[in-house]
Amino acid sequence: MANLKDIQRQIKSVSNTQKTTRAMKLVSTAKLRRAEELAKRSRLYAAKMNQVIAEIAGRIKCNKVGGLDNRFFQKIENPKMVDIVFVTADKGLCGGFNIQTIKAIKKLIAEYEKQNVKVRLRGVGKKGIEFFKYNEVELFDSALGLSSKPEKKRSDEFIMSSVEDYSDGKIDALHIVYNGYKNIITQELHVNKILPVDSDQFDCNEVQNSMLEIEADDEEHVLTSLVNKYVEYNMYYSLIDSVAAEHSARMQAMDSATNNAKEMVKTLKVKYNKARQAAITTELIEIISGVESMK
Amino acid sequence: MEKLKLEIITPNGVIYNDYAVSVVLPGEEGEFGVLAHHASLTTLLEAGVIDIEKEDKSVESILINWGVVQVDEKKVIVLVEGAVAIRGENDGAIATALEDAKKLIRDIADSNPAIAAVSARIESAAQRLL
Numbered sequence: 001m002a003n004l005k006d007i008q009r010q011i012k013s014v015s016n017t018q019k020t021t022r023a024m025k026l027v028s029t030a031k032l033r034r035a036e037e038l039a040k041r042s043r044l045y046a047a048k049m050n051q052v053i054a055e056i057a058g059r060i061k062c063n064k065v066g067g068l069d070n071r072f073f074q075k076i077e078n079p080k081m082v083d084i085v086f087v088t089a090d091k092g093l094c095g096g097f098n099i100q101t102i103k104a105i106k107k108l109i110a111e112y113e114k115q116n117v118k119v120r121l122r123g124v125g126k127k128g129i130e131f132f133k134y135n136e137v138e139l140f141d142s143a144l145g146l147s148s149k150p151e152k153k154r155s156d157e158f159i160m161s162s163v164e165d166y167s168d169g170k171i172d173a174l175h176i177v178y179n180g181y182k183n184i185i186t187q188e189l190h191v192n193k194i195l196p197v198d199s200d201q202f203d204c205n206e207v208q209n210s211m212l213e214i215e216a217d218d219e220e221h222v223l224t225s226l227v228n229k230y231v232e233y234n235m236y237y238s239l240i241d242s243v244a245a246e247h248s249a250r251m252q253a254m255d256s257a258t259n260n261a262k263e264m265v266k267t268l269k270v271k272y273n274k275a276r277q278a279a280i281t282t283e284l285i286e287i288i289s290g291v292e293s294m295k
Numbered sequence: 296m297e298k299l300k301l302e303i304i305t306p307n308g309v310i311y312n313d314y315a316v317s318v319v320l321p322g323e324e325g326e327f328g329v330l331a332h333h334a335s336l337t338t339l340l341e342a343g344v345i346d347i348e349k350e351d352k353s354v355e356s357i358l359i360n361w362g363v364v365q366v367d368e369k370k371v372i373v374l375v376e377g378a379v380a381i382r383g384e385n386d387g388a389i390a391t392a393l394e395d396a397k398k399l400i401r402d403i404a405d406s407n408p409a410i411a412a413v414s415a416r417i418e419s420a421a422q423r424l425l
Contacts, residue, residue: 042307042308044304044309045305045308048304052337052365052374055337055365222323222338222339226363229361229363229376236306
């Protein structure tokens with residue numbers, strides 16, 4: 001019977017898919033372990049770096065040290081142009097990982113457009129770049145291959161052009177949007193405002209007791225090179241955090257795909273057996289009725 | 296003698312997290328030593344060697360390529376980009392550390408005139424251990 005064959009073919013194709021998804025899950029698990037390790041080791045450095053910068057920003061705000069004229073720490077009223085750097089994966093098949101990032105970017109763009117601020121998009125990762133190209137949103141700059149294989153040097157070069165534009169006054173803010181790793185089953189969306197360094201949450205009263213000295217004559221140099229490193233490292237950390245998150249998302253997506261395929265095979269098998277039994281019954285009835293008619 | 300808490304953090308993790316008696320850091324304006332109760336300061340470090348005097352009087356040297364240090368009364372936090380600790384259980388391990396250190400120096404832009412001095416410093420630090 002044709003129906004039986006059809007079902008059999010379906011079962012075969014679904015179990016083949018299941019094999020693929022299971023293999024992909026295993027690959028992601030192995031890759032995740034490495035990426036997770038890297039992200040974990042860097043997390044402390046990134047956190048301390050942000051802490052140092054935040055403290056300096058706070059002190060500048062509270063007039064404890066100079067640097068008020070440093071553009072990196074100034075609060076810019078009425079921004080005209082902002083850079084949004086986003087990090088997505090180069091590959092799909094990782095559930096809502098990329099689309100979550102894209103949604104956050106769209107939200108951020110909409111917010112800025114409401115205030116009549118121009119947005120320059122700079123993308124890392126094929127999926128996000130493809131999305132915005134397809135939707136005819138202009139990308140100012142893009143980098144392929146950087147999100148699956150983060151390289152410090154390339155990431156530095158990529159982000160530094162934004163920092164230069166910022167210090168030249170071409171742009172007034174810099175955001176990095178990426179989906180980061182929280183734990184093996186959750187990803188955490190980060191929309192980080194990198195520049196200007198945010199000092200809003202800093203309480204001036206707390207600073208009073210401790211002092212901080214930056215040599216006055218090279219304050220400009222100290223702050224600039226510190227900010228450069230801070231931005232560079234934030235970019236690099238976004239990349240490695242995003243890789244870890246991507247693998248964890250893919251692992252999960254592939255896990256549920258495997259389970260889903262398993263379910264499908266099960267229902268198809270039931271269907272197949274029913275059809276087989278129906279066929280046997282029909283055949284039996286045919287034989288019996290044949291015998292009956294001969295009587 | 297009073298101790299200070301020293302943390303040296305690199306992008307690859309913490310390489311030193313212990314008490315020390317004193318620490319000498321290669322600041323951009325020149326080397327400076329830090330003891331407990333040092334006044335707070337934040338400054339940049341250039342390529343050079345961090346010498347840590349531990350409680351048992353032994354000295355450990357760590358080569359760095361760039362860093363920023365945050366000193367306050369009780370603790371010293373050093374953030375460095377690349378670092379090699381010149382230490383090891385045996386001669387072989389020390390030799391490997393020395394090789395790594397030399398490689399790190401080569402990776403730093405060669406325009407820096409202080410490099411030769413740094414190179415000599417790590418050699419002598421390794422000699423001390425051998």
